[in-house]
Amino acid sequence: xxxxxxxxxxxxxxxxxxxxxxxxxxxxxxxxxxxxxxxxxxxxxxxxxxxxxxxxxxxxxxxxxxxxxxxxxxxxxxxxxxxxxxxxxxxxxxxxxxxxxxxxxxxxxxxxxxxxxxxxxxxxxxxx
Numbered sequence: 203x204x205x206x207x208x209x210x211x212x213x214x215x216x217x218x219x220x221x222x223x224x225x226x227x228x229x230x231x232x233x234x235x236x237x238x239x240x241x242x243x244x245x246x247x248x249x250x251x252x253x254x255x256x257x258x259x260x261x262x263x264x265x266x267x268x269x270x271x272x273x274x275x276x277x278x279x280x281x282x283x284x285x286x287x288x289x290x291x292x293x294x295x296x297x298x299x300x301x302x303x304x305x306x307x308x309x310x311x312x313x314x315x316x317x318x319x320x321x322x323x324x325x326x327x328x329x330x
Contacts, residue, residue: 207259210275211267241309245285249308252279272314273304292322
């Protein structure tokens, strides 16, 4: 799983630069507001493992991946394992500039970018 995380952390920035985010989303997930969905214990464990792989993969690279890249990579990994998730896009005003953040959650498990939930207003959710 670590090798897959590293591959997505390397491939993700290239995809996000080559294609508009709106073109990458449809195959990845559908625009949706957060709803009730059930995540089994096994799926929660998989989400935890994906989160750990992203953290260790990010540490193994000579650069640090952005929150959007981490959330995108995690979504790709969860999708491949048929684990439901929601990718969040958030924004807030800070120091007279707009700041953006992305995070990924599967049921109660914060897979990537977990600090955004309390500091950023949700501007988009995408369920997969």
